[in-house]
Amino acid sequence: MAKVLIVNVAFLFRSLDTDDLSSTKPENKTIFKNEENRKHMMQAIMNGAYKPSSHPVGTAPDILNIIVNITGCIPQYKAPTCAKNCLASKYRQINGACNNRKHPTWGASNTILTRWLPSQYEDGMNEPKGWNPDFLYSSFLLPPVKVVTKKIINASNKDFHDDGLYSHIIVEWGQYISHDMAFTPQSITKWPTMWGVDCRSTCDNQKSCYPIKIPTKESFSQNGCIPFYRSTAACGTGDQNVILGIPSAENPREQVNTLTSFIDASTVYGSTAAVEKKVRNFSSEEGLLRVNTQYFDHGRDYMPFVDDTPSLCLQDPHSASKERIECFFAGESRSNEVISLAAIHTLWVREHNRLAKALKNLNPHWTSETTYLEARKIVAALHQIITVRDYIPKIVGSSAFHQYMGNYQGYDENADPSISNVFSTAAFRFGHATIPPILHRLDSQYRDHPLYPKLLLNEVFFRPWRIIKEGGLVPLIRGLLGKPAKLPTQKELMNEELTEKLLVLSINGSMDLASLDLQRGRDHGLPGYNDWREYCKLPRLDTSADMTMVISDAKIISRIMELYEHPNNIDVWLGGLIEDLLPDSRTGPLFACLITKQMKALRDGDRFWFENPMVFTETQRKELERHSLSRVICDNTGLSHVPPDAFLTGKYPDEFVSCDSVPSLDLKVWKEDIEQSTSCGLPMKIENGAFVFCSEAVLIYFCYSGYYLEGHEELVCQGNHWNTKPPFCSDIDECLDEVNPPCHSSATCKNTQGSYECTCTDPYQLTEDKRTCIDSGRLPHAAIVSIVVGAILLASWAALCWILVCRGELLFKPNKSNSGEDLTESSLQMNCSKCHRISLSFPSIPLEPIHKETNNGHHILLHV
Numbered sequence: 001m002a003k004v005l006i007v008n009v010a011f012l013f014r015s016l017d018t019d020d021l022s023s024t025k026p027e028n029k030t031i032f033k034n035e036e037n038r039k040h041m042m043q044a045i046m047n048g049a050y051k052p053s054s055h056p057v058g059t060a061p062d063i064l065n066i067i068v069n070i071t072g073c074i075p076q077y078k079a080p081t082c083a084k085n086c087l088a089s090k091y092r093q094i095n096g097a098c099n100n101r102k103h104p105t106w107g108a109s110n111t112i113l114t115r116w117l118p119s120q121y122e123d124g125m126n127e128p129k130g131w132n133p134d135f136l137y138s139s140f141l142l143p144p145v146k147v148v149t150k151k152i153i154n155a156s157n158k159d160f161h162d163d164g165l166y167s168h169i170i171v172e173w174g175q176y177i178s179h180d181m182a183f184t185p186q187s188i189t190k191w192p193t194m195w196g197v198d199c200r201s202t203c204d205n206q207k208s209c210y211p212i213k214i215p216t217k218e219s220f221s222q223n224g225c226i227p228f229y230r231s232t233a234a235c236g237t238g239d240q241n242v243i244l245g246i247p248s249a250e251n252p253r254e255q256v257n258t259l260t261s262f263i264d265a266s267t268v269y270g271s272t273a274a275v276e277k278k279v280r281n282f283s284s285e286e287g288l289l290r291v292n293t294q295y296f297d298h299g300r301d302y303m304p305f306v307d308d309t310p311s312l313c314l315q316d317p318h319s320a321s322k323e324r325i326e327c328f329f330a331g332e333s334r335s336n337e338v339i340s341l342a343a344i345h346t347l348w349v350r351e352h353n354r355l356a357k358a359l360k361n362l363n364p365h366w367t368s369e370t371t372y373l374e375a376r377k378i379v380a381a382l383h384q385i386i387t388v389r390d391y392i393p394k395i396v397g398s399s400a401f402h403q404y405m406g407n408y409q410g411y412d413e414n415a416d417p418s419i420s421n422v423f424s425t426a427a428f429r430f431g432h433a434t435i436p437p438i439l440h441r442l443d444s445q446y447r448d449h450p451l452y453p454k455l456l457l458n459e460v461f462f463r464p465w466r467i468i469k470e471g472g473l474v475p476l477i478r479g480l481l482g483k484p485a486k487l488p489t490q491k492e493l494m495n496e497e498l499t500e501k502l503l504v505l506s507i508n509g510s511m512d513l514a515s516l517d518l519q520r521g522r523d524h525g526l527p528g529y530n531d532w533r534e535y536c537k538l539p540r541l542d543t544s545a546d547m548t549m550v551i552s553d554a555k556i557i558s559r560i561m562e563l564y565e566h567p568n569n570i571d572v573w574l575g576g577l578i579e580d581l582l583p584d585s586r587t588g589p590l591f592a593c594l595i596t597k598q599m600k601a602l603r604d605g606d607r608f609w610f611e612n613p614m615v616f617t618e619t620q621r622k623e624l625e626r627h628s629l630s631r632v633i634c635d636n637t638g639l640s641h642v643p644p645d646a647f648l649t650g651k652y653p654d655e656f657v658s659c660d661s662v663p664s665l666d667l668k669v670w671k672e673d674i675e676q677s678t679s680c681g682l683p684m685k686i687e688n689g690a691f692v693f694c695s696e697a698v699l700i701y702f703c704y705s706g707y708y709l710e711g712h713e714e715l716v717c718q719g720n721h722w723n724t725k726p727p728f729c730s731d732i733d734e735c736l737d738e739v740n741p742p743c744h745s746s747a748t749c750k751n752t753q754g755s756y757e758c759t760c761t762d763p764y765q766l767t768e769d770k771r772t773c774i775d776s777g778r779l780p781h782a783a784i785v786s787i788v789v790g791a792i793l794l795a796s797w798a799a800l801c802w803i804l805v806c807r808g809e810l811l812f813k814p815n816k817s818n819s820g821e822d823l824t825e826s827s828l829q830m831n832c833s834k835c836h837r838i839s840l841s842f843p844s845i846p847l848e849p850i851h852k853e854t855n856n857g858h859h860i861l862l863h864v
Contacts, residue, residue, distance in 0.1 A: 072187050072208065072746060073235035074256045077110040078739045079103075085713065086694035087702055091373045092380075092608045094269065094276045094705065096260030099417070099607050106416050106605065107261040109271040110740070112234050112254045113184065113421040116597075117535055119525035125252040126238040128230070129522035131205055137528075138566040144213050145518035146226070148574065152559050153514040154499045155492040157437040157456070162484040163649065166394060166586070168340075168440070169480035170647040173629070174395070174431040176344045177387050179332045180267045181602070182424040183259045185744075185772050186229035198775065200227045200507060210523055212515045226515060227507050230523050231255045232772075255524055258771075259332070261419040262606050263387055265380040268348045270331040273705030274734075274742065275770065277755050278307070279331050280372065282704075286360040287372030288353045290329075297472035298638065303328040303335070303342070303349050308766075312505045316465045325465035333770060339460045339467050340439055343476045346467075350636040352379050355667070362671045365682060369690030369704070374670065381610035381624050382632070384603075390629065392599055394647055395430075396592035397585030404596035408603060408611045417605030420598055422532065425524045426573040427594035429517050430587050433488035433577055437495040440479035441471065446652035449475050457497035462505055477637055484649045488586060490553045490578055521573050529575030529590070530568045536593035541567045550579045550588060619669045626663040634659035680717035688729040688754060691715075703729035706754035744772040 082088065082098035092099060096108040105111050121127050122135050130142045187208035199209035203225035211225035233240060238253030259271040268289070270276040281288040291301035305311070311327040313336055327336045328345070335345040356375040360366060366374070393401045439460050441452040448454060452470045460466060467473065486495070494514045502511040530540045541547045547557045547567060556578060564570050572590075579588025587595065608615055610624060629646040633639055641656040643649075650656060672693075679696055689703040697717040703709045711727025734742045734756040735749035743749040743758035747766065750757045760766055760773035767774050 073233045073237075073240050074110065074185070074258075074744060075235045075741060076112060076256075077105055077108055079105050080740075085700050086698070087692055087700045089614070090692065090694075091377060092262070092264060094266075094273055095271055096262055096264070099262065100413055100605065102413060103416070107418050109260050109266075110256060110258055111418060112237075113182070113257050113424060113524075114416060114418040115254075116420050116422060117527045117531060119252050119254075119421075120527050121252055121525045126233075128210060128525060131210070137569045140565040140569060142522075142569060143563040144215065145515045145522070145571075146212055146214050146512065148518060148563055148571070149494075149499055149512060149514040151563060152556065152574070152578075153493045155495055157495050157497060160436065160492045160495055161487040161489060162436075163434070163487045163586075164484070165584070165649060166485045166647055167481055167643070167649045168436065168483045168485050169477075169629070170391065170394065171431060171434050171436075171485045172340050172344050172480060173386070173391055173647070174428075174434070175337075175341055176267060177263065177383070177391070178424075178428050178431070179259075179334055179341075180263055180265065180383065181259065181261055181428075182257050182419045183332070183334070184231045184255050184424065185258055185767060186774075187232045199229050210519060212512070212519050226512055228516070228519055228523075231520070253525065255421065257419050257424070261417050261602065262608070263380070263384045263602055264606075264608070265331075265348065265376065265383045267330065267332040267335075267345060268352060268379060269376055272742070272771075274755050274757075275331060277705055278329065282368075285368050285371075286353075287356045287366075287368045287370070287375055289349050291349065291353070292328075295468050297346075297468075298474075300473075300636070300638070301346075301350055301353070302468065303330055303346055305329060313462045313464055316469060319465075325468050327462070328464050336462050336464055338439070338457070339463060340476060340480060342464060342467060343473050343480075346473060347477075347632055347636050348379060351382075351632050352376065354635055355379065358667050359670055362667060365672070367685070367690040367692075369702075370692055373692070377608075377615075378624070378665075380608070381616070382627055384610050385624060385627065386629050388599060388603060389625075390645065390647060392595065394584070395586050396596050397582040397587075400582060400585065400589070400592035400596055404593060405600045405603075408609070410604075411607050411609065411612050411614075412604040413607075415601055415605035417602050420594075420601075421524055422526055422572065423594055423598040425526060426517075426521050426571075427576060427591045427598070429573060430488070430577060430591050430595075432498065432513055432517060433493045434485050434586060435495070435498060436484075436486040437497040439476075440483045441475035442478035442482050443475070444478075446478055446482040454479075456501075457495075458501035458503065458510075461503035473637055474639065477633060477639065481633075481643060481646060481650075482652055488577070488581070490551065490556045490580075493577060517573050518571050521571050526572050528568050529570035529572050532572050532576075532594065533590055536590060536597075538589055538593070543567070552580050617669070623665050623667075623669055627665045628662065631659075631662050631664050634662055635664070680720055680722055683715060683722055684726045686726050686728055688731075689727075691726075701727050704754060706732055706734070706756075708732050742771065746773040747771060 077097075080097050082101060082104050088098065095110075098104045099108075100106045120129065122129060122131050129137075130144070133141075135141075199211070202209055203211050203213065205211070208230045210228050210230050212228050213225050232255065234254045234256050237251045260266050268279070270279055279289050281290045290304045292304050294305070295302055305326040306329045309326050310324060313325070313327040315324060328342055329335075330342075330345045330349070332345075335342050352375050355378055356371050359374055360371045363371070392405075396404075435457070437457055438454050439457065440454045441449045443449045449471070452475050455466075467476065486492075498513040499515070500510060500512065502513045502516075504511050530542075534540055539546075539549075541550065544557055544561050547560070548554070551557050551560075560570060560574075560578070561567075567575075576588060576591040576594070579590060581588060582592055585592060603609055603611075606612075610616060610621065616624065630642040630644060633642055633646065640659055641653060642659060642662065643655060644657055644662070683691060683699060686701060688707045689701060689709065691699045691701045693699045699715050701709060701711075701713055701715065707729035709727050710730055712724045713727065715722045715724060715726070717723075731751075731753055733751045735751045741749065742756050746764070747758040747760055750759055758766060758771045758773075764773040764775055766772065
C-alpha cells in the first residue's frame with residue numbers, strides 16, 4: 001500500500017502542468033518547463049520557501065498538507081519578520097524566534113536539531129542503524145540493544161552505590177533542565193492504517209516503527225519486542241523526498257526540537273503562545289501564573305490540573321472515594337513523569353508568583369504584562385545561573401568546564417544556540433545512570449517519614465495524587481536534599497526500575513529506558529563512539545588495549561568487545577557513559593566535551609543571557625548572582641534549614657544552615673522612578689494588550705499572544721500629553737498560518753479568542769506536545785456505541801427467540817416444506833409445542849444446515 005501511494009503521489013507531482021500551480025505572477029507559468037525546475041519547486045514546497053500569491057486547490061500549500069498528513073512529518077519553522085522596537089530588545093519571544101537578528105530561527109521552537117557531525121543512516125538518508133539484518137559495521141553486525149542492556153547496563157536495585165558528593169536533587173535538576181532545552185516528538189500519522197501498521201502490535205521494522213527485539217521472551221515484553229516509535233522527521237528530509245520523486249542524498253532524515261533551545265524557563269512558561277496563555281492568570285493585575293483551585297499545600301499553591309479530563313495520570317488504587325487527582329499542567333508537558341520532577345516544577349511556579357507580587361508592590365504603576373515579563377525574565381536568569389554556575393561544573397568537572405567553556409566573553413551573533421542532536425539524544429542522557437531506584441520522603445529530622453515511606457521508582461511514575469494526598473512538597477524536597485544521588489559506576493549503570501519497570505502511558509506494559517536510549521541514538525543516525533571522540537580531539541580507540549586508557553574495568557571491555565567486536569561500532573551513548581569519570585565529575589571525557597560545547601553555545605548565542613550588559617543593570621546582575629536553588633526552596637516550601645548548596649550531600653543538622661543565613665534577592669534594584677516613567681501620566685489601557693516604557697518619554701504598545709496590533713505601536717510624550725491615540729488588538733486566526741502551522745497536520749486546528757486548540761478525531765489523542773495526534777489504541781466512541789447497540793439488539797433478539805421457542809404457544813406454519821424445497825423465498829417455521837425446530841432462509845443465498853443443541857436437549861436448525 002505504501003509503495004503504491006508513493007508512486008501515485010510522485011506521479012501527481014510529475015504530471016502537474018502550469019495550470020495546477022496558477023498564480024498571478026507570470027513567472028509561475030513556466031515553472032515546470034524542465035525536470036530541474038520541478039525538483040526545485042517540490043523542494044521549495046517541502047521547505048516552505050514557495051508561497052504563491054494565491055492558493056487554489058492543488059497548489060503548493062494544499063500539496064504540502066497532503067504530504068504532511070501522509071508522512072507524519074513536521075513542517076519546518078520559517079523565519080519570521082523580527083520587530084526592531086525596544087520591546088524586542090527587552091524581552092525574548094516565547095517561541096525563541098528572533099533571538100538572533102541575522103538568523104531568526106536559531107534556537108526557536110519547532111526547528112531541526114543541529115548536526116555537529118553528518119548523520120549515518122544505512123541507506124544514506126532514512127534507515128536507522130541496525131534496520132537491515134545483514135548490514136555490517138567494520139565488518140560486523142551491530143548487537144541488538146536489548147542484549148547490550150542485559151549484558152552491560154542492567155543492574156539490580158540492590159546493586160548501587162550512593163554518590164558521596166551529590167544529593168538526589170542534582171538528578172532532578174538534570175531532568176528538569178533537559179526538559180527546558182529539548183523535546184523530540186515521535187512519528188505519528190493521522191491514518192496509520194495507510195501504512196498498514198500499528199507500532200504497538202508489530203515486531204517488524206516498518207515505516208515509523210523500529211521495535212526493540214527481545215531475544216528471549218520476558219514478562220514485560222509485548223509479542224517478543226518492545227514497541228518503539230521513531231522520532232518524527234522534519235518535512236523535506238529523509239524518505240519524504242522519495243514521495244516527491246526527488247533524490248534524498250542531500251537531505252537525510254532530520255529530527256525536530258519542539259521546544260526553545262535556550263535556558264529560558266520554558267518549563268514554566270511554555271515554548272508556544274498557546275501553552276503560555278494556558279499557564280497564565282490573566283485576571284490578575286500582578287502578572288501571576290495559574291494555580292490549582294481545588295487543593296493547597298499547607299497554604300501554598302500547587303500547579304493547576306490539565307483541562308482535558310479525565311487525564312491519563314494514575315489514581316490511588318486504595319482510595320474509597322471516586323475523587324480523581326488529574327495530571328498537573330505546566331509549561332512543559334512531561335512534568336508528571338515522576339512526582340519529584342513535578343515538585344521542581346511546582347517550586348518555580350511559586351517562585352514566579354512570589355517575585356511577581358513583590359515586583360508589583362514595588363512598582364504599582366506597572367501593568368500586569370510588565371510585571372509578568374519582568375518576573376519571567378528574572379526566573380529565566382535564575383535557571384541560567386543555577387545551571388551553568390552550580391550544576392554543569394559538578395557534572396563535567398572544573399577542568400573540562402574551563403577547557404571547553406571558559407568565562408563569558410559577551411553575546412556572539414555567530415554562535416548557533418540550537419540544541420545538537422548528539423547532546424539531546426546521547427550526551428545529556430548521562431543522567432539516567434545517576435537515578436537511584438528509591439525516592440525517599442523524610443520528616444523534619446530528615447529521617448524516613450513515618451506516614452509517607454520511601455517508594456520505588458515504579459510507584460511514582462505519573463502519580464500526582466502522591467503529592468496532594470501524601471504530605472505535599474516538603475517531605476519530597478527533604479528527601480531530595482537529604483539523600484544522595486546514585487553513583488554511575490561501570491558495573492552499575494542503570495537499575496531495574498528503569499530497565500524493567502519504566503512506565504510510558506501511551507504504551508501498555510513496562511519499558512526499558514536503557515534500550516530506548518540506545519535505539520533512539522540509532523534512530524537518529526548518530527555516528528559511533530570513535531567518531532565523536534575524534535570530534536572532541538580525543539584519541540580514537542582501535543583495540544581492546546586502547547580502551548583500557550578510558551575504561552578501567554577489564555571485564556566491561558571484554559563484554560563490549562564481545563558484543564560490538566570493534567570500538568568503532570559502539571553506540572555513542574554507551575561509549576560516553578562507560579568511560580571512567582573525570583575528577584570531581586559525573587561524566588567521562590567524551591560527554592564532558594559534548595555537554596560543555598553545547599552549554600557554551602547556549603550561553604554565547606543567547607542575546608538574552610543574564611550576563612549580557614543589555615539585559616540587566618550591573619546592580620541587578622549582582623543581586624541575581626546571590627540567588628540559589630537553596631534560596632528558592634526556602635522561599636517556597638517553608639523549610640527552615642537547607643544545605644548551602646542544594647546539590648551537595650550533607651548530614652542534617654550539622655551540614656545544613658538556617659534559611660535566614662542563605663542570601664536572598666533584593667528586588668529593590670528593580671524599583672522604577674514613577675515620576676520619570678509617567679511625565680505625561682499613564683496612557684490608556686487597551687483590551688488584550690498592554691504597554692511597556694522604553695524611556696520616560698517613549699512607550700510601546702503590544703498585543704498579547706493570539707492578537708495583532710492595529711494602530712500606532714509607539715507613543716511619545718510631548719509636553720504633558722501623548723502624541724497619538726492608543727492602538728487596539730484584534731484576534732489572530734492562527735489556524736490560517738500555512739507557513740508555520742500551530743498544529744501538526746495529524747490534528748485539527750480550531751481558532752479560539754486569542755489562541756487556538758489542536759484537536760483529534762476519535763480515537764486519536766494529543767501527544768505530550770499538545771499539537772500532534774496519536775492513535776489511542778482504543779475503538780472510536782462511535783464504534784463502541786455501535787457495538788453496544790448491536791449487542792443489545794442481538795440480546796433482545798435472542799431473548800425473543802427463547803420466549804417464542806420455549807415459552808410460546810403460537811405456531812407459525814411455513815409457506816413451503818423444508819425438505820428439497822425452493823429456498824429463494826424467506827420462510828420462518830416454529831413448532832413451539834415441541835420446541836425443536838427453527839429454520840431461517842434468505843433470498844438467493846446458498847444455505848448450509850447447522851444443528852445446535854439447546855440446554856433442554858432440543859435441536860435448532862439454522863441455515864447459514
